[in-house]
Amino acid sequence: MSDCPCRVLETTKAEFDVCCGPIIKGSKKAATAESLMRSRYTAYVVRDMDFIDSTQVHEKHEVFNKEEALKWAESSEWKGLEIKTTKKGQANDDSGLVEFVAHYKDKTSGTELRHHETSLFQKHNGEWKFKEGNVHGAQPVKRLEPKLGRNDPCHCGSGKKFKKCHGA
Secondary structure: OOEOOOOOOOOOOOEOOOOOHHHHHOOOOOOOHHHHHHHHHHHHHHOOHHHHHHOEOOOOOOOOOHHHHHHHHHOEEEEEEEEEEEEEOOOOOOEEEEEEEEEEEEOOOOOEEEEEEEEEEEEEOOEEEEEEEEEOOOOOOOOOOOOOOOOOEOOOOOOOEHHHOOOO
């Protein structure tokens, strides 16, 4: 790989081996929250889920699913990274926000997609780590209760079928 997928320098096209490569390989630490964000994007492109896992804050109740992340990385043709804004996240800060858009194409459907997120990064023992992300745009609706069929009893307790009561 010659040009770095993160495209940190659009005009000079930095090489992978001097841009994100050393950060992913562990021979260099990310100096800023944005440089960690760029290297994490690049890790998805080169399918290095160990790097993704090692560069995030691990909460006791959360588990990073490497297999699902790898499936997403493999089923995507990565088109580019766009950094929208950064707040703090410099070498002397302890936290920072990076808003970005990752452009990709789903290999199965051929659909061009974008992942728009604002990510929170924090320093842990002097190293930048991904803490959490807020995805922009529509999120899939998750039903908390089982779907109520039209012939099921109405949820109000009237004794009527749903279609004749609140489903009308």
